[in-house]
Amino acid sequence: MKTPKSLEPLVRDGLVDEVIRPLKSGKEAAVYVVLSEGEIRCAKVYKEANKRGFHKQSLYQEGRKVRNTRQARAMEKNTRFGRKQQEEVWQNAEVDALYRLAAAGVRVPQPYNFVEGVLLMELVTDENGDAAPRLNDLVMSSEQALEYHAQLIKEVVRMLCTGIVHGDLSEFNVLVDAHGPVIIDLPQAVDASANNNAPSMLERDVNNMAAYFGRFAPELLATSYGKEIWKIYEAGNLTPDVILTGHFKGSTKQADVGSIMREINDARDDAIRRKYEHED
Secondary structure (H helix, E strand, O other): OOOHHHHHHHHHHHOOOEEEEEEEOOOOOEEEEEEEEEEEEEEEEEEEEEEOOOOOOOHHOOOOOOHHHHHHHHHHHOHHHHHHHHHHHHHHHHHHHHHHHHHOOOOOOOEEEEEEEEEEEEOOEEOOOOOOOEEHOOOOOHHHHHHHHHHHHHHHHHHHOEEEEEEOOOOHHEEOOOOOOEEEEOOOEEEEEEEOHHHHHHHHHHHHHHHHHHHHHHHHHHHHHHHHHHHHHOOOOOOOOOOOOOOOOOOOOOOOHHHHHHHHHHHHHHHHHHHHHHHO
């Protein structure tokens, strides 16, 4: 296919040998399947801020580091330079998170390079070598749902052990390869120790998983992993091998499953909206 303009610098610099085909395109980014260093990978091309559809960015930007006071002032005043810097910080958040998480053994795509607003990373594939499906495209048994849910809770714990909360975790940004779930889409990832919204974001991420897998295994709707995980984290006792119960003292979830659904309605609406954006 003809090389998109956004990928021309990477082709010119030898980072991309060939652009094979588009993979998906949404209002936040366009993703292409490419040949890079002799391997099939994907290239995520971030779109300009005014063309993206993600809302409530200010909640996620709290605690993010900037290079200097000039950059911080410009971002605060929302000048043209400030908006450019804000976009750079937004993109770098995903790149930095992927490198940290991959190094910690979290199941995320392996990043390889980030050049001029383009992230080169692993193409997650299924057992046949095709692009892996998203979690929301699957129909599963109760046993499979319980297994995948348990795997994702472990990944959420591993992420938090590195100090990161996904912030927008749902069935629409989890891929499933031959070995299970792989977490994607991390530009909104937050620093757990620097963002005051981190506890509620973690709980929402975990509740989203319970709500989705609860369609196949209803007993998951009564769990409270988010509160339990955060309490252990706050106490300084969270490790990747922590044993969780899924229950939290004082939780009323078993008595009122409806309240769980109300808690995640906003996130569910956002997730559905983002699904359609990716399919644009």
